[in-house]
Amino acid sequence: MSKFRIAPSILSANFAKLGEEVDNVLAAGADIVHFDVMDNHYVPNLTIGPLVCEALRKHGVTAPIDVHLMVKPVDRIIPDFAKAGATYITFHPEASEHIDRTIGLIRDSGCKPGLVFNPATPLDVLEYTLDKLDMVLLMSVNPGFGGQKFIPYVLDKARRVRQMISARGLDVSLEIDGGVGPANILEVAKAGVDTFVAGSAVFGAAKDSDPHRYDSIIAAL
Ligand code: DX5
Numbered sequence: 001m002s003k004f005r006i007a008p009s010i011l012s013a014n015f016a017k018l019g020e021e022v023d024n025v026l027a028a029g030a031d032i033v034h035f036d037v038m039d040n041h042y043v044p045n046l047t048i049g050p051l052v053c054e055a056l057r058k059h060g061v062t063a064p065i066d067v068h069l070m071v072k073p074v075d076r077i078i079p080d081f082a083k084a085g086a087t088y089i090t091f092h093p094e095a096s097e098h099i100d101r102t103i104g105l106i107r108d109s110g111c112k113p114g115l116v117f118n119p120a121t122p123l124d125v126l127e128y129t130l131d132k133l134d135m136v137l138l139m140s141v142n143p144g145f146g147g148q149k150f151i152p153y154v155l156d157k158a159r160r161v162r163q164m165i166s167a168r169g170l171d172v173s174l175e176i177d178g179g180v181g182p183a184n185i186l187e188v189a190k191a192g193v194d195t196f197v198a199g200s201a202v203f204g205a206a207k208d209s210d211p212h213r214y215d216s217i218i219a220a221l
């Protein structure tokens with residue numbers, strides 16, 4: 001099995017038939033469902049919450065669901081997502097008053113915690129938190145919208161995080177989110193990333209035609 005994982009972001013899916021869209025990308029080889037939660041407060045957009053996560057589980061989705069919280073405050077929504085079937089819950093350090101507590105809440109609720117760094121957010125807090133995390137998520141766009149352009153300086157951050165993970169001998173996933181597609185995924189992988197979020201690259205083309213369209217794009221990633 002490949003150590004690389006593809007995580008389609010359902011932000012770019014057709015929400016009118018979300019269950020089918022998720023089934024199709026998983027059947028085409030995707031590994032994880034990336035689930036973007038936006039609150040029109042921490043980020044300038046509004047998306048989906050625990051009800052939709054629960055609906056995907058009830059629909060029969062068994063793949064890991066990677067809940068990317070772009071909300072402030074963070075803590076009170078964590079138990080709801082845990083109950084709704086989230087696998088990973090990641091949050092932005094700027095959105096939590098007590099980062100260590102939030103990580104503990106996620107872990108204690110039975111989910112895998114991750115920290116998300118915006119492009120210009122320094123990595124300092126990893127010094128104290130890396131060994132408590134299952135995932136580090138690097139934003140390669142400013143959060144809020146799909147379809148934005150990849151910010152190249154994040155590659156250097158990826159190399160630094162990979163180095164920190166290796167130096168400490170930890171088993172922490174390094175995920176990247178934003179502007180990833182067939183044109184740059186190899187370069188991103190070479191920087192040490194193992195989990196690739198892709199929204200518009202996966203769901204963007206020919207939304208309502210053939211479900212098998214996902215096979216070739218996921219194979220190309
Ligand atoms: C942006 C979201 C992303 C977004 C990525 O704030 O966190 O997950 O869906 O979309 P693409 O792959 O189109 O950049």
Ligand code: ZN
Pocket residue numbers: 009034035036068177197
């Ligand atoms: Zn995301």
